[in-house]
Amino acid sequence: MQWTVILKKELTENWRNFKWLWVPIVFILISIMDLISTYYMPIIIESAGGLPDGTVIDIPMPSPSEAMLMSFSQLNMIGILILTVISMGTISGEIKSGVYELILAKPVKYTNYVTGKFFSYWLLMMVSLLLGLLASWYYTNLLFGELALSQMFIAALFYACWLTLVIAIVILYNTWFKSPGLIAFLSIITVIILTVMTNIFGHVLGWSPAKITEYISIYLHTGDLDIEIWFSAIVALLLSLACILFAIVSLRNRAID
Amino acid sequence: MELVSVKDLTKTYSKHNVVDHVSFDLHPGKCVALLGPNGAGKTTTLRMLAGFIQPTSGTISFNEDTLSKDFRKYVGYLPQHPSFYPWISGEEFLHxxxxxxxLTKHEVSDRSEKLLQLVHLTDAGKKRIGKYSGGMKQRLGIAQALIHQPKLIMLDEPVSSLDPIGRREVLNLIRELKKDATVLFSTHILNDAEEVSEEILLMNDGKLIEQGPISEIRGMQQTVTIRLAFEKEPKFIHEKLKEIDSVYQVTEQNGTFDVSVHDLNAARDTIFSRVQEEGWELSLFEITSGTLEDIFMKAVNK
Incomplete structure (x- = not known):
């Protein structure tokens, strides 16, 4: 099937340019970075020896759910940045280099081309996210106390909906612009605008995909899944679908020069 | 029966007709050269025929299949500057x-082995394309265009970026290709067109200004020019040439004489008999008129 051929090619490409190696590693590192530095902070300060005798160092240890949230907030910044950068040239780069013309001269369906690419990056994102959060969960349990694995998984799945939308946005911009740098820039700007708008108009934008992180924090603290997190997740997936459909149409109508 | 029939094909970019009401037919087993200066609309025409630019108006129909709009499966296309994924090997790209x-996996490995042989890339097939030279990429480009056994093979300026050896190889390849398929290739090098194609389409400024078999187009020429040069210029050669019947004009430039004649055969006979009789030390005898260059220049400047 044509779709699997395209997906396989994408997976091979990202394997050969080591994305399948470094992206999961970086996701693991950014997930555990804060946990470890927080845990060892008293020792770090002590060994730096900057404080006068008699100073009482009293840094409260975060609860397990707070610890995991630190990972989510790192992923929400650096993770999104990385996802944007690795996928910024997936279509635009092929158009720019000219290999797109060879592909297009074959009876390739635009739908297969766009969704194959989208899915390959989605898989990479899922694997990296799960590995990163698993590492974070491991260190949380080791250093800060117990948190159910199932709770981590459910939080990860909801968070994945938000990252799915990020990838879909990058793919859409890929079909509009030729410069990968511009695509990454606009994608990040879009995510920032979404987040800021959601913060300002939070009371009416309860279903905004950017709210997912906030709901995850509630979920980790209380263990309750609000109806609103479902709304946000569904809206995120619907918007992703819309981006992908729009990307297919844009690519079909795009003139190549 | 024609393979492809193109009617009133037009492509407009920002109100400018890049391709302007072009109509022609392509017949099976023929090699057709699409000629024209840069910017004449050759590439746009080929891209529309390849099926990935939609014409503004006009129709392209394949006799194989009048129903479906996607005729890319019948077409193999090589762009002017083919580029590949540098991380993939030639063989993998063909797959x-x-x-x-x-094609199925089985079909494709069979086919790609044969094609790598045809384009002399059997040894390089396992190497990553990033290490290929320009000529190798061009040949791989031809192989990928042929992979699905298309009825129509289109090559956009296949030789213009190659060195003389690469050019020779590709021209020989084109000769091979027309045994199984119709070949349409664009070029602005007239010699190449003359060498391998039977028919030409001449484009200028988006319009098709001349089309047909080369011999026919050549026959439409009224006069012929013979170009002569001598190792040692005979005395009064200018006058002697002018005296020949059917010669009506002689011009000289740097020791080369362009002799315009009405009747080529008569003039040629006379010149050769003079060469023998008077011992002219002829170093160049060339019939320059009636070449594509002439036709091309006339048509473009019209």
Whole structure:
């Protein structure tokens, strides 16, 4: 099937340019970075020896759910940045280099081309996210106390909906612009605008995909899944679908020069 | 029966007709050269025929299939500057291209082996394309265009970026190709067109200004020019040439004489008999008129 051929090619490409190696590693590192530095902070300060005798160092240890949230907030910044950068040239780069013309001269369906690419990056994102959060969960349990694995998984799945939308946005911009740098820039700007708008108009934008992180924090603290997190997740997936459909149409109508 | 029939094909970019009401037919087993200066609309025409630019108006129909609009499966296309994924090997790329065109794994490995042989890349097939030279990429480009056994093979300026050896190889390849398929290739090098194609389409400024078999187009020429040069110029050669029947004009430039004649055969006989009789030390005898260059220049400047 044509779709699997395209997906396989994408997976091979990202394997050969080591994305399948470094992206999961970086996701693991950014997930555990804060946990470890927080845990060892008293020792770090002590060994730096900057404080006068008699100073009482009293840094409260975060609860397990707070610890995991630190990972989510790192992923929400650096993770999104990385996802944007690795996928910024997936279509635009092929158009720019000219290999797109060879592909297009074959009876390739635009739908297969766009969704194959989208899915390959989605898989990479899922694997990296799960590995990163698993590492974070491991260190949380080791250093800060117990948190159910199932709770981590459910939080990860909801968070994945938000990252799915990020990838879909990058793919859409890929079909509009030729410069990968511009695509990454606009994608990040879009995510920032979404987040800021959601913060300002939070009371009416309860279903905004950017709210997912906030709901995850509630979920980790209380263990309750609000109806609103479902709304946000569904809206995120619907918007992703819309981006992908729009990307297919844009690519079909795009003139190549 | 024609393979492809193109009617009133037009492509407009920002109100400018890049391709302007072009109509022609392509017949099976023929090699057709699409000629024209840069910017004449050749590439746009080929891209529309390849099926990935939609014409503004006009129709392209394949006799194989009048129903479906997607005729890319019948077409193999090589762009002017083919580029590939540098991380993939030549053989892998052929597999990828073949599978995209709907071939099964088994068919595609069979086919790609044969094609790598045809384009002399058997040894380089396992190497990553990033290490290929320009000529090798061009040949791989031809192989990928042929992978799904298309009825129509289109090559956009296949030789203009190659060195003389690469050019020779590709021209020989084109001769091979027309045994199985119709070949349409664009070029602005007239010699190449003359060498391998039977028919030409001449484009200028988006319009098709001349089309037909080369011999026919050549026959439409009224006069012929013979170009002569001598190792040692005979005395009064200018006058002697002018005295020959059917010669009506002689011009000289740097020791080369362009002799315009009405009747080529008569003039040629006379010149050769003079060469023998008077011992002219002829170093160049060339019939320059009636070449594509002439036709080309006349048509473009019209």
């Amino acid at each position: 990828y291209a073949g599978q995209l065109a709907g």
